[in-house]
Amino acid sequence: MGVGLQVLPLAITMMAGPQIMSAIVLVTTGRAVRVSLAFLSGILLATAAGVAIARELAGLLGSALHAGGPHSSGFGKAIQIGLIVLLALLALKNYLGRKTAQPPKWLGTLLSASPATGFKTGLLVILSMPSDVLIMLTVGANLEHHNAGFGAALPFLAATLLVAALPLLLYLAFHRKAVRAMPAVRDWMNTHSWLVNIIVCAIFITLVATGA
Template structure:
């Protein structure tokens, strides 16, 4: 797997994913629910990358994805289609910026138990369009480079580390973190459209470079 796809881990957690992680460290049982959430995130990422790798292999069985350096290869064309979709998503987020609001379910996480936190981690990764695109890109990259599934471990670990940053901050700087995290959460809630555009632009840059 090319190291250039490693930063895709940033797109995996930007948006509601990291907002949920930040929100959970303000929970009365912050450590328990955060660990459950992280478990959901890492399992979903492993499952998603595995399925993406299998899908890429199935496609390659009938249509060669080609060499990643060949700009006319099917693999590169697939990535360019993803770029086009991301550009459309970015434009849509910009046009709807004035009416953009944080998902209502985020606020209910403060009353969530470990089970719900775990399911939230699973679903946020497996159902989020940008995450699906990121994992599909990793799967295509693995197939093009003839890399084993284990080559995606750095990507999975990077995603887990980003998801765990709020919890790590809470454990290391508990008092300060409990003061700052709500402020970060509120800013992200009111600027979700900007975060989504940033994710799309980052994704596009990573793919085209």
């Protein structure tokens, strides 16, 4: 897969879960536009930095694996299988705990977020989420595999930013309806966070299994 292909599933997975829930919460605040723009700035910076670092790590790891000879492909396959098993177990854990699942407590604090808090949240929801780290590593490995520079990841960055901006764009385009609808969407995602996490795991298992 080139980074330009299948980029939308990767971008959606990047923002699924607390990430998009944060974006929805922020458009229900008193300073929706300013705080949301700060949040998007954090998302873009964290994703760009993460992909750049992942590209360098993939280059270093790729050199080590090439030096390992014929066993390197087996090592890569083992990592792929390990990721699939780990994600399947995580999905199972979310399903079994669905009745007691609760959204992260910090989401509630975003209702009074300032632009600075929005920016920090944008950074943290990308850099502190294991699923996002895995996706950025996947993109970095793809760049290395195709001997591509950082510029080849721009479609992925743009798609991730677009998905992150959807709540704000809907807010701007359909202000009155969005003001009424967003709290309901936020509440649904809060009560169904376990389902969102399972969907994220399923998407990423598919991407790993198909060599995305």
